Amino acid sequence: MLRSCRIINILSRHLSQFSKSKMTEDSIKALKRPADDSHAETEHEDKKLKTDQDEKKYPKKKVALLMAYSGKGYYGMQRNAKNSQFRTIEDELVTALIRAGCIPEGHGDDMKKMSFQRCARTDKGVSAAGQVVSLKLWMIENVLDKINAHLPSHIRILGYKRVTGGFNSKNNCxxxxxxxxxxxxxxxxxxxxxxxxxxxxxxxxxxxxxxLFGLYKGTHNFHNFTSQKGPRDPSAKRYITHMSCGEPFVRQEAEFAVITVRGQSFMMHQIRKMIGLVIAVVKGYVDEGVIERSWGEEKVDIPKAPGLGLVLERVHFDRYNKRFGGDGIHETLEWTEEEEAIAAFKDKHIYPSIVETELLEKSMVNWMATLYIHDFEATAGNQERKDDDEDGNASD
Structure with a gap:
């Protein structure tokens, strides 16, 4: 009998230890077990559901935005997401689009996600009265007012129009x-x-x-009017349809005039060099024949006028308008209804800035004082590299 009791006690102790060991193992496994992700899945589903609801309420559409801005204080139009040190116009635009609820926040770091394209890159300090960008965005209510509410007063979205899904503001221009x-x-x-x-x-x-400006009309080889292009580079040939200087007017006791030029496209610094060369001819630094000579294969040292007065006035979509403007679905990309707002913006933000900056900083006066160093021959290399370092790499 005693022996049976001893056996029962030993078995009881072993069972107790086994039970404690099992509980410890189970506890450890429980601690090591991954957290219940049902909440995360639910949260993900909620976000997905929210996005789906947003898409139904505010569907994404491809649009063209008409922009006007004063470029003073900005390092050009194009955004560089990897370098936020140099503020650009697109930095301001993307921030406003996100805050207005037109695009997801993640699209700001990768603008390809919203099919973003600008019609023309503008250089450091260059302004625009009729820039057009294309992108996909959520068509929220009062979209223009909400975007502009998050933009500084010297940058405005003046209008928008629905465009085809394949529209690209640069390629269709x-x-x-x-x-x-x-x-x-x-x-x-x-x-x-x-x-x-x-x-x-x-x-x-x-x-x-x-x-002199009329001599530029037509197709010519403008390799001397930009950098890093040789005379046999096919892309150096550009087509100019119009260039002229308007009637002068007085602002703050000084007389100004506005030069207008239209072409299919322009290379980096091209417009400013076209103007700089004409100024050099008119002032008597070089004869008129230099213009025709500059289209040849020889290197010509061409001075580049300051960037201050340059403004992107308008971009043209004639072929797109002809093909899609009358299809009953899409509008023509002609901003006649916005012309009054464009003129008002220029009078308030662009022209006064150009006049005040010129009279204060004398960029044109200081530049003209350097014209004597140009010999208009094959000695432009060092000066061009210096100009590029000062202005960055954006095209006119």
């Missing part, structure tokens, strides 16, 4: 029109006091200026 505002003392003789704000250009000089 047939031509671009730029203007360049400058003080008319730029057309004074080289021995004239360039800081004299009382200078007034006469009709004979203005006629000569327009004759």
């Amino acid at each position: 047939d031509a671009r029109t730029y203007s360049y505002m400058l003080p008319t003392v730029s057309f004074s003789p080289k021995d004239y006091n360039q800081e004299d704000t009382s200078f007034r250009v006469n009709s004979e000089t203005l006629q000569k200026v327009n004759h």
